[in-house]
Amino acid sequence: MQLWCTENETEYLGLTTRVKETLFAGKSEFQDVAVVDTYQFGRMLVLDGVFQTSIAEEFVYHEMIAHIPLFIHPNPKKVLVIGGGDGGAVREVVRHDTVEKVEMVEIDGLVVEVSKKYLPQISKAMLENNPKLDLKIGDGIGHMAAAENEYDVIIVDCSDPIGPGEGLFTHAFYQNVYKALKPDGLFVQQTESPFYHQPLIRRLSKDIKDIFPIHEMYLAHIPIYPGGMHCFTIGSKKYASKDVDLSNRQKLETKYYNEELQKAAFALPNFVKELIK
Amino acid sequence: MQLWCTENETEYLGLTTRVKETLFAGKSEFQDVAVVDTYQFGRMLVLDGVFQTSIAEEFVYHEMIAHIPLFIHPNPKKVLVIGGGDGGAVREVVRHDTVEKVEMVEIDGLVVEVSKKYLPQISKAMLENNPKLDLKIGDGIGHMAAAENEYDVIIVDCSDPIGPGEGLFTHAFYQNVYKALKPDGLFVQQTESPFYHQPLIRRLSKDIKDIFPIHEMYLAHIPIYPGGMHCFTIGSKKYASKDVDLSNRQKLETKYYNEELQKAAFALPNFVKELIK
Known part of the structure; x- marks a missing residue:
């Protein structure tokens, strides 16, 4: 018997990949959590049936969600990651010499636990208790509401805007992100596919423009979506992508990200410009 | 009963989309030819089970395979399209004011026929017998072997390198492309996915570098692949993408392509740079 795991991106479209074995399947307070070993992508984290990340191509998402905003800011010292329970985003954030502290607030402790056990390459910074990392299991929305003038960069590494991720795509949340950032801070959020999630992207772009003086969007090719x-959408108080000067910045070894892609x-x-106009 | 149509990109990975109805299913001398009406993408052309193009997103592929090379050349007058039986590539090529003549050589007359009947938006230039277009049903490999010093730009709009497209990915074919081009000519070919077809891309890049002084690659996001x-891979005798100056060139209305994307x-x-190094 062949086992295939299929994610439905929309009611009418799915990506399907052949599974060697299911390594973990459980249920947290928030969602179904699974790790499957696939022939195409190696081990893959699946939440509520949605492909999240895999060994073979996680570098694209994690490098792009971390390095692009961290290099737009000229000197990011204190970073907050909301979500990102697999640990891939913080693994990239701690590599930045300027970063002194990265707080991570993930709502689902089971995702962290399972990632540490089955995806050690991705969860590395959490597994090794990286000294820059302060990991909290808790509610990112509440954390954001309480924070003020604290972070240089905020990374919202959330799942889809249904289930636990829903409240991270609202005007009220973005207002709290603004408040939590320092006067020259910026944030980034994964904001789905411009092909398949146009109403969502239109709405959140409007919300972010309403609050932040600078609103930008950038793209990456993610094989499992x-x-x-x-x-990825950015709201920034001061720094824009076009002004980035990488000449005196740290050089990082990367598999996807590079200086040309920064711009x-x-x-x-x-059609994407039109969507966020 | 729900009908779903699935393309297997590899042995272990498929994209699956729900079908309203099958409008055409036949067999030519070369391949299985089908047009299905899908919920997600509208009408879609499928050859030997592989998704080729669809109403909803064909603009990405056709704009990018045509406009990028045609704007790298400062004054393309005579263009050859090999394959491209749906007519989308020539539809874009004839829009260029500089272009006086575009020859198109498609091996499979059934693809042309079916595209004219079921995909009129895509096959427009063929349907309307555009005066710039000279459409031949025949063998692109033989056509190329016979041509000499004739074309400014050649577009190889082929299907996958199995079946009828196979001979379009060989060193011998690229030598004939070189010969068919004028002394400052260039060609472009769709060259699959850098995630899933690495041995193919490594080999053809080596072949093209071996023959052409300039070898380049560019990317686009194609939803149905x-x-x-x-x-897309370019072999060029003289002009490189970095030297393009669009300031005095025709402005085209497009849904994907624009001046920023030209570079x-x-x-x-x-990882893609590494692959073609």
Whole structure:
């Protein structure tokens, strides 16, 4: 018998991949949590049936959600990651010499536990108790509401806007993100696919523009998300992508990210520009 | 009963989309030819089970395979399209004011027929017998072997390198492309996904570098190809993407392509650079 695991991106579209074995399948207070070993991507984390990350291609998402905003800010010292329970985002954040402290607030302790056990390459910084990392299991929305003038960069590494991630795509949340940032701070959020989630992206772009003086979007090719075109949205108080000067910045070894992409990832197809106009 | 149509990108990965109805299913001398009406993408052309193009997102592929090379050349007058039986590539090529003549050589007359009947938006230039277009049903490999010093730009809009497309990914074919081009000509070919077809891309990049002084690659996000990251490879005798100056060129209305992407699409992730090094 062949086992295949299928994620439905929309009611009418799915990505399906053949599974060697299911390594973990459980249920937390918030969602179904599974790790499957796949032929195509190696081990893969699946939450509520949605592909989250996999050994073979996690570098794309994690490098792009971390390095792009951290290099837009000229000197990011204190960083907050909301979500990102697999640990991939903080693994990339702690590599930045300027970063002194990264707080991570993940709502689902089971995701952290399972990632540490089955995805050690991704959860590395959590597993090794990286001294820059302060990991809390808790509610990111509440954490954000309580914070003020505290962070240089905030990374919202959330799952889809249904289930536990829903409250992270609201005007009220973005207002709290603004408040939690220092006067020259910026935030980034994974904001799904410009092909398949147009009403969502239109709404959140409007909300972010309403609050932040600078609103930008960049793209990356993520193989395990059907459609492959994935967008990240930035709200920034001061720094814009076009002004980045990488000449005196740390050089990082990376598999996807590089200096050209720091700007080129912001070159959007016309239909995407239109969407966020 | 729900009908779903699945393309297997690899042995272990598929993209699956729900079908309203099958409008056409036949067999030519070369391949299985089908048009299905899908909920997600509208009408879709499927050859030997592989998704080729669809009403909802064909603009990405066709704009990017045509406009990028045609704007790298400062004055493309005579263009050859090999394959491209749906007519989307020539639809974009004839829009260029500089272009006086575009020859198209498609091996499979059934693809042309079916596209004219079921995909009129895509096959427009063929349907309307555009005066710039000279459409031949025939063998692109033989056509190329016979041509000499004739074309400014050649577009190889082929299907996968199995079946009828196989001979379009060989060193011998690229030598004939070189010969068919004028002394400052260039060609582009769709070259699959840098995630899933690495041995193929490594080999053809080596072959093209062996023959052409300039070898380049650019990317686009194509929703109906699993993985989404699709690459196009250029072999050029004289003009390189970095030297393009669009200031005095025709402005085209487009849904994906734009002036920023003319250069940004060439910014490659590190693992792709490594692949074609």
